[in-house]
Amino acid sequence: MTNQDLRQAQSQQPILDVQGLTKLFGGVKAQDNISFSIEPGIVCGLIGPNGAGKTTLFNMITGIYAPDNGQVIFNGRNTRKMAVHQLVKAGIARTFQHVELFGSMTLLENVLVGMHVRTRCGFWGAVTRFPWVNREEKAAVEKAESLLEFTGLIDDAHKPAGDLPVGRQKTAEIARALASDPLLLLLDEPAAGLNAVETENLGQLIRAVKDRGVTMMLVEHDMSLAMGISDKVIVLDQGRKLAQGTPREIQNDEAVMAAYLGG
Amino acid sequence: MSDKLSARSRARIENSIFLAAVILLGLVTENTYYLQIMTFIGINTLLALGLNMLMGYAGQVSLGHAAFYGIGAYATAILSGTYALSPWLALICAVGGAVLVAFIVGLPTLRLSGYYLGMGTLGFGMIVNILFREWSSVTGGASGFVGIPVLEAGPMVFMSGKSYFFLVWAVVLAAILICRRILRSRMGRALRAIHDGENAALAVGVNTHYLKLKVFMFAAALGAVAGFLYAHFVLFISPESFGFMVSVKMVTMVVIGGMASIWGALLGAGLLTLLPEVLHGFAEYEMIVFGLVLMLVMIFMPQGLTRGFLDIYHASRKKRQ
Numbered sequence: 001m002t003n004q005d006l007r008q009a010q011s012q013q014p015i016l017d018v019q020g021l022t023k024l025f026g027g028v029k030a031q032d033n034i035s036f037s038i039e040p041g042i043v044c045g046l047i048g049p050n051g052a053g054k055t056t057l058f059n060m061i062t063g064i065y066a067p068d069n070g071q072v073i074f075n076g077r078n079t080r081k082m083a084v085h086q087l088v089k090a091g092i093a094r095t096f097q098h099v100e101l102f103g104s105m106t107l108l109e110n111v112l113v114g115m116h117v118r119t120r121c122g123f124w125g126a127v128t129r130f131p132w133v134n135r136e137e138k139a140a141v142e143k144a145e146s147l148l149e150f151t152g153l154i155d156d157a158h159k160p161a162g163d164l165p166v167g168r169q170k171t172a173e174i175a176r177a178l179a180s181d182p183l184l185l186l187l188d189e190p191a192a193g194l195n196a197v198e199t200e201n202l203g204q205l206i207r208a209v210k211d212r213g214v215t216m217m218l219v220e221h222d223m224s225l226a227m228g229i230s231d232k233v234i235v236l237d238q239g240r241k242l243a244q245g246t247p248r249e250i251q252n253d254e255a256v257m258a259a260y261l262g263g
Numbered sequence: 264m265s266d267k268l269s270a271r272s273r274a275r276i277e278n279s280i281f282l283a284a285v286i287l288l289g290l291v292t293e294n295t296y297y298l299q300i301m302t303f304i305g306i307n308t309l310l311a312l313g314l315n316m317l318m319g320y321a322g323q324v325s326l327g328h329a330a331f332y333g334i335g336a337y338a339t340a341i342l343s344g345t346y347a348l349s350p351w352l353a354l355i356c357a358v359g360g361a362v363l364v365a366f367i368v369g370l371p372t373l374r375l376s377g378y379y380l381g382m383g384t385l386g387f388g389m390i391v392n393i394l395f396r397e398w399s400s401v402t403g404g405a406s407g408f409v410g411i412p413v414l415e416a417g418p419m420v421f422m423s424g425k426s427y428f429f430l431v432w433a434v435v436l437a438a439i440l441i442c443r444r445i446l447r448s449r450m451g452r453a454l455r456a457i458h459d460g461e462n463a464a465l466a467v468g469v470n471t472h473y474l475k476l477k478v479f480m481f482a483a484a485l486g487a488v489a490g491f492l493y494a495h496f497v498l499f500i501s502p503e504s505f506g507f508m509v510s511v512k513m514v515t516m517v518v519i520g521g522m523a524s525i526w527g528a529l530l531g532a533g534l535l536t537l538l539p540e541v542l543h544g545f546a547e548y549e550m551i552v553f554g555l556v557l558m559l560v561m562i563f564m565p566q567g568l569t570r571g572f573l574d575i576y577h578a579s580r581k582k583r584q
Contacts, residue, residue, distance in 0.1 A: 062466065088468030096466070102459035105452070112449070113456045117468035119449050123477055126448030127441055137449070180468055 013076060015040045015184055015215050016061070020070035023056055023239075030056045032239045033070070038184075038232070043206065043216045045230030045247070047223070049259060052236040054219040055097060058186050061217075062094050063087045075183060089117040093182035095173040097189045097219075103162025107153055107172055110161050111144040114179030144179060151175040151205060167198040174205065178214070185209065187218040191225050203229055227251065235259070274443060277526070281439070285432045289425060298428050300540055302496060305431035306489050307532035311516040312438050312525065313485030316445070318514070319523030320454040321478045322461070323373070324381040327388020328513050331361045331483040333395055333505030335490025340408045340500055341401060350414055350495060358487045365483035369476045380479070388510050395502040407501030414495045421495070431492055435529075438485060442525055445481075454478065458523060519560055521567025530568040534560075 014037035023031040030053050038044050046054050059065045061072055063084040072079045079087060093114075102110050119140055125133040148154040151171050156164055161172060170190055177185055190206070191199045199222060206229050210216065220226040226233070227247040235242040235250060237259045243250060250256055292298050310332060317323050338357035342348040348356075372383035395402050402408055414421040414430070421427050445451045456464040457471055465471050494500050512535060520531020538556060542549045564571025 064466070083470070084465050085468045085470045088466075094466055096463065100460050100463035100466075102456045102463065104459055105455055109452055109455075113452050113464070113469070114467050116449065116453055121449040123445065123450055123481065126445045126450050129444065133448070140449075176467060 014038055015075055016217075017073040018057075018061070018070070019073065021057070021060060021067050021072065022069035023053075023060060023065060024068050029239050031060070031067070034236070034239075034241050035070075036234055036241065036244060038215060038217065040183075040215050041210070041213060042231040043210055043218065043229050045226040045233040046217055046219045046236065047221075047226055047233060047250075048236035048242070051238070053239040054236055055188060056239075057236070058094060058188055058217075058219065061186065062092055085117060088180050088182075091181070091183035092186070093177035093180045093184070094186040095170075095177050095188055095190060097192060099166065099169045099173060101161040101169055101172055101176070104160055106158050107148060107161050107164070107175075108141070108144055108157040110172060110176050111147055111179045112140055114176035115140050115144065117180055147175045147178055150178075150208070152201075166193045167195070170194060170198075171202070171205065174209070178209065182214060185214050185216045187216060187220075189219050189221060191220060191222045199225055278436075278439070278443075282436060285429075285436070289428050289432070292425075292428075295424055298424055300536065302428050302431050304533050304536045305428070305435045306493050306496070307513075307516060307536050308435050308529050309438055309485050309489035309492070310513050311520060311528035311532045312435075312442055313482030314513050315517045315520070315522065315524070315528045316442060316454070317475075317478050317482040318517050319527075320446075320451075320458050321475045322458060323475055323479065324378065324514065325384040325479070325482065325510070326381050326514065327384035327386070327391070327507075327510050328482065328486055329505040329507070329509035330384075330388040330391035331365065331486030332490040332493070332509065332513075333391060333502075334361045334364060335487030336494040336500050336505065337395060337402055337408065337490075338487070339491045340411045340494050343412050344408065344410045345401075350412060350491075351416075354488070354491050357491050358484050361483045361487035361490075362480045365480045366476065369479040373472055373475045373479065380475075384510075385507075388507060392502055392506050395505060403501075405502060407499055409499055411494050411498045411500070413498070427496055431496075434488065434492065438488075439525055446525075450474070450477070455523075515557065519557060519567055521569030521571075524567070524569040527567050527569040530572075534568065 016038040018034060018036050021031050021034045022029065034057065046057065048054055056065065060067050063079060063082055074087070074090060074092060077090065082090065102113060105113070119136055121133045121136055145154065145157065148157050151174060153168060153172055153175060156168060161169065164172065170193070174187070174190070187206070191202055194202060203225055206216065206218070218226065218230070230247055232244070233247050233250045234244045235256050242259055243253045243256050245253070288301060292301070310328065314325060314328055317325055335357045338360055339350055339353040342353035342356055343350040368383060368387050369380070372380045396405050398404070419426065421430050446455065453464065453469045453474055456467070456469060457474065461471060493504070516531035516535045517528065518531070519534055520529070521527030538553055539549065542552050545552050560568065560571075
């Protein structure tokens, strides 16, 4: 029995349950009463025109913005009072629309920072370097290297992240996000700025991550990618949920067509 | 893998050169005036090292750092001078006190974003200085505190001169090693991550507020150690050694030396300690020349001395090839 099957068997409850989420920016509703839930182990595409509120939704799920109304239930816990780093520890990781790696640090170090919530060496550990600190460091480096191996970046492990081409940086963000052992991974336009070959590879990587049992939500403008890898698609338009369903259902939805074709 | 090894061995080489230079200077120099200047450079390096961790890596400016320097100095003066406590015990109390005060000051101000710590510490520094000045029954007031005992450890007596030079620089070396260890650890990586991109650091799970607070407390501890060494070196302290201008001077050391660089702290402290001594010859024009030198450094080496010298070195190597 694979990890994924196990997780699916264990939990009937959704990993993420968004209930009536509303966010106002100066009186304008950036999010208007959005509700949906995501089952463990699936890839959920989040699509919609620019300004539909996709990134705002991500920022609320990850705890960067507090919603004005509604709530987010993650893995059975209400996240209202949780800080960003607590949510990461609980199992939510994300990547950014515009690459936000730590440019002067090596790829390996970037992934190690991604492991921050799963390691514990602080000031005294750093100064004294007790045996447990060295053991933790060694295990962390090994895990980081295996993640770079998994994402195909191991050859660049010791190069500064800022020196890499955009395609590799985007992949590196996924590696860094995976380092925190997330249950839910939010990908904000992972294919933006990638060429056709890189997008193809990205699709394979996302499938491989899914096979590891990680639930994913992705914002994506590349429709063939979004429709190709998503099990479920949610469409946002002007801060409202327009439709939800399988990729096939969405492609035949008239309201969605109207929104996209400027109806 | 080779890159990483060479970085580590380069750090070792740098430390060895530093150690050799300190020992050589200490043994060769006989002139007490020069020894005294170099001891002051060491004390200022400690101040700059702590502040550099805070400014260069955590991206927070403290405009009242002289307060911690003063707390260290006055704590040991009062405890060992007035109450005849062992100076080494006083050191522990001084550092503990400074760290506690930093925690109390830093907790609310670091929660706010931007330059709130700068503003908060500015006010804090002034309040502490007023306390030194006005609480005369304990601190000696504006005329200063007299009667600080000389440091002793077993048969060793640290009077000004070579012994104090070596004591101070041994502490500087220890502080450099500690900073290096921090920067290479999980905590240091998180700090450098904040330096590169605070939002991303937050998003990958770094508790940035807490980390900044920790670094602030660490900088306060180094400041208190520097104050302790200063008090037992000059044996007389007065409030103006810990005023606002001293805080500004510390910030200048960090910026001139080069932010986010351990050797930058040393260079900045060296330049800002030496310049006033060298410029004595200019008499009343001293401050003008002093300002001019700082301006020239900032114009031609905007990233500070460390980066500037490295750039010159790389450029000259390229030219030769």
